[in-house]
Amino acid sequence: MKILSIALNTFRENLRDKLLYNLLVFALLMIGSSVLLSRLTLGEFHRLILDLGLGSINFFGVLIAIFVGIGLVSKEIEKKTIYTIVSKPVARYQFLLGKYLGLTITLFVNTVVMALGLLVVLYAQAVPIEGMLFKALALIFVEFMVITAVALLFSTFTSATLSAIFTLAMYVVGHLTADLQTFGAKMDDLSRGILNGIYYLLPNLERFNLKGHVVHHLEVSGSDLMLIIAYGATYTAFLLFTASLIFHRRDFR
Amino acid sequence: MTPSSDLVVQTEQLSKIFRVGFWGKRVTAVDGLSLEVRRGEVFGFLGPNGAGKTTTLKILMGLIYPTSGTARLFNLDMGDPRAKTRLGFLPESPYFYDYLTSREFLCFYGHLFGLWGAVLGRRVDELLELVGMTHAKDLQLSKFSKGMLQRVGIAQALINDPELVVLDEPMSGLDPIGRKEVRDLILGLKESGKTVLFSSHILHDAEVLCDRVAIILKGRLVACGRVTDLLDQGASHQVELVVDRLTPEGLDHLRPLTDKVVMQGDRMLVVLKSQQQVEGALEIIRTAKASLVSLNPQKGSLEDFFIREVKGHRSPPEKRA
Numbered sequence: 262m263k264i265l266s267i268a269l270n271t272f273r274e275n276l277r278d279k280l281l282y283n284l285l286v287f288a289l290l291m292i293g294s295s296v297l298l299s300r301l302t303l304g305e306f307h308r309l310i311l312d313l314g315l316g317s318i319n320f321f322g323v324l325i326a327i328f329v330g331i332g333l334v335s336k337e338i339e340k341k342t343i344y345t346i347v348s349k350p351v352a353r354y355q356f357l358l359g360k361y362l363g364l365t366i367t368l369f370v371n372t373v374v375m376a377l378g379l380l381v382v383l384y385a386q387a388v389p390i391e392g393m394l395f396k397a398l399a400l401i402f403v404e405f406m407v408i409t410a411v412a413l414l415f416s417t418f419t420s421a422t423l424s425a426i427f428t429l430a431m432y433v434v435g436h437l438t439a440d441l442q443t444f445g446a447k448m449d450d451l452s453r454g455i456l457n458g459i460y461y462l463l464p465n466l467e468r469f470n471l472k473g474h475v476v477h478h479l480e481v482s483g484s485d486l487m488l489i490i491a492y493g494a495t496y497t498a499f500l501l502f503t504a505s506l507i508f509h510r511r512d513f514r
Numbered sequence: 515m516t517p518s519s520d521l522v523v524q525t526e527q528l529s530k531i532f533r534v535g536f537w538g539k540r541v542t543a544v545d546g547l548s549l550e551v552r553r554g555e556v557f558g559f560l561g562p563n564g565a566g567k568t569t570t571l572k573i574l575m576g577l578i579y580p581t582s583g584t585a586r587l588f589n590l591d592m593g594d595p596r597a598k599t600r601l602g603f604l605p606e607s608p609y610f611y612d613y614l615t616s617r618e619f620l621c622f623y624g625h626l627f628g629l630w631g632a633v634l635g636r637r638v639d640e641l642l643e644l645v646g647m648t649h650a651k652d653l654q655l656s657k658f659s660k661g662m663l664q665r666v667g668i669a670q671a672l673i674n675d676p677e678l679v680v681l682d683e684p685m686s687g688l689d690p691i692g693r694k695e696v697r698d699l700i701l702g703l704k705e706s707g708k709t710v711l712f713s714s715h716i717l718h719d720a721e722v723l724c725d726r727v728a729i730i731l732k733g734r735l736v737a738c739g740r741v742t743d744l745l746d747q748g749a750s751h752q753v754e755l756v757v758d759r760l761t762p763e764g765l766d767h768l769r770p771l772t773d774k775v776v777m778q779g780d781r782m783l784v785v786l787k788s789q790q791q792v793e794g795a796l797e798i799i800r801t802a803k804a805s806l807v808s809l810n811p812q813k814g815s816l817e818d819f820f821i822r823e824v825k826g827h828r829s830p831p832e833k834r835a
């Protein structure tokens with residue numbers, strides 16, 4: 262209950278963030294503009310709308326996750342609002358989870374809004390809407406949850422700016438981990454070992470990317486989908502656990 | 515000795531060293547502080563800016579960890595979650611979620627104690643009444659003045675009807691009426707059997723409110739005890755005389771006994787060093803055939819005591835520098 266109260270309060274706070282609306286408007290504009298672009302490229306018409314639409318949702322969602330996520334905790338410490346919460350019977354991990362859950366709710370609402378925008382465009386352009394699209398959207402949301410946890414983890418021990426940089430880097434590298442492994446295959450043992458270590462430590466964000474499947478009408482089985490979701494959930498739990506450990510030891514000064 | 519069950523706050527050799535800047539320069543904020551606050555008393559925590567009051571209170575609230583030493587609340591170890599349910603805290607110059615109205619704000623904190631529904635609603639109304647903010651219950655905190663924030667901040671600290679109320683500078687930012695109201699509120703808390711620990715710069719308030727005070731300086735305890743005892747011990751009480759038509763020779767005799775002489779036309783104000791000088795001074799005045807207009811023993815104030823203590827402890831390092 263305490264976690265939920267903090268989450269709902271965080272959600273309310275997020276709703277007042279202008280950044281959120283700016284990013285949301287941009288996302289919707291991008292999704293809408295895919296219609297204009299597709300006019301120019303007749304043959305690839307459906308593919309382009311889906312590709313650009315899902316890409317925009319992913320990109321802007323990640324920006325929200327990062328730029329709202331890094332402020333979740335640091336703003337509370339900076340404004341000292343955390344003093345009154347931590348002196349109440351709220352364990353620090355509960356505070357952290359509440360903040361995380363709050364942003365998750367925000368991101369969920371945002372994803373729904375952006376997805377609705379995409380559906381409207383698809384419908385207006387008479388693009389057939391397949392079940393695969395919703396699986397892709399679900400995984401995009403799982404990726405947001407992982408990224409939010411990364412941002413939260415960094416923000417428990419570094420400044421907001423550094424957290425943003427680190428999280429962005431993690432996002433980019435997380436999408437390249439597969440390349441990391443192929444790259445490592447050509448190297449000596451030590452380098453390969455290090456690259457492999459990084460590969461397993463970093464989140465493999467490409468796993469959550471089903472854009473190709475949607476565009477090329479490929480299927481992903483239900484059990485595969487569950488496996489990917491379980492991977493995302495485990496990774497998130499690991500990140501949140503680490504963040505809690507760090508947060509527990511820290512001074513609020 | 516007070517039995518430990520009656521000790522609400524207890525610190526032993528508490529120290530906090532901050533590391534600041536790139537090189538991790540050490541700043542000692544609290545230095546071997548041992549304090550005890552007993553059940554039911556109003557305890558004033560005094561000291562100049564940067565003395566370490568806020569740091570100590572933050573350690574007690576579990577916001578920062580001590581470098582060494584221990585602190586216990588209700589005879590429970592640091593970090594015991596049971597202590598927090600019996601506690602209320604108002605931070606120094608608080609910032610709150612300013613998009614909430616005062617009602618929503620208090621309800622949010624109520625939820626953190628598992629209070630919901632009608633019970634919470636009643637409690638919130640009571641508290642808004644208590645701090646005189648009923649008129650602003652549906653106003654957003656972003657539209658509040660500093661004093662109004664301080665009041666809802668105090669209400670927030672009382673939401674769980676705590677046994678121990680810790681207030682970091684509760685009077686700051688309040689107008690004279692507001693300060694009076696907070697004083698009355700603290701006395702009301704004491705009356706209902708609660709323990710109050712507060713820090714302040716306003717010594718007059720501490721003097722009228724507190725059963726006991728502690729004065730700290732550079733993180734160290736320099737004095738602790740009942741206000742009256744502290745005032746009795748250090749202070750040699752001065753006496754003020756007003757004398758009419760004292761001859762210059764008479765004044766020469768009087769000078770060695772005085773701290774200060776102020777001429778006001780024919781009259782003069784004479785401040786004697788202590789009560790022991792009164793007899794001698796009266797004798798001189800009589801022989802000089804001057805007339806005594808008034809004689810006022812000066813009650814030492816906590817402020818004088820404070821300034822003396824702080825200056826006394828400051829001078830040695832200044833000499834070295």
Ligand SMILES: Nc1ncnc2c1ncn2[C@@H]1O[C@H](COP(=O)(O)OP(=O)(O)OP(=O)(O)O)[C@@H](O)[C@H]1O
Nearest residue numbers: 514532534541543562563564565566567568569570
């Ligand atoms: N976050 C911090 N980082 C580094 N040093 C700090 C920090 N907070 C306090 N200090 C230092 O610790 C000392 C005590 O500060 P503290 O805020 O406890 O004083 P205070 O008695 O509350 O003063 P005031 O009456 O001005 O509120 C000061 O020298 C201050 O510079």
Ligand SMILES: [Mg+2]
Nearest residue numbers: 567568569606
């Ligand atoms: Mg202070």
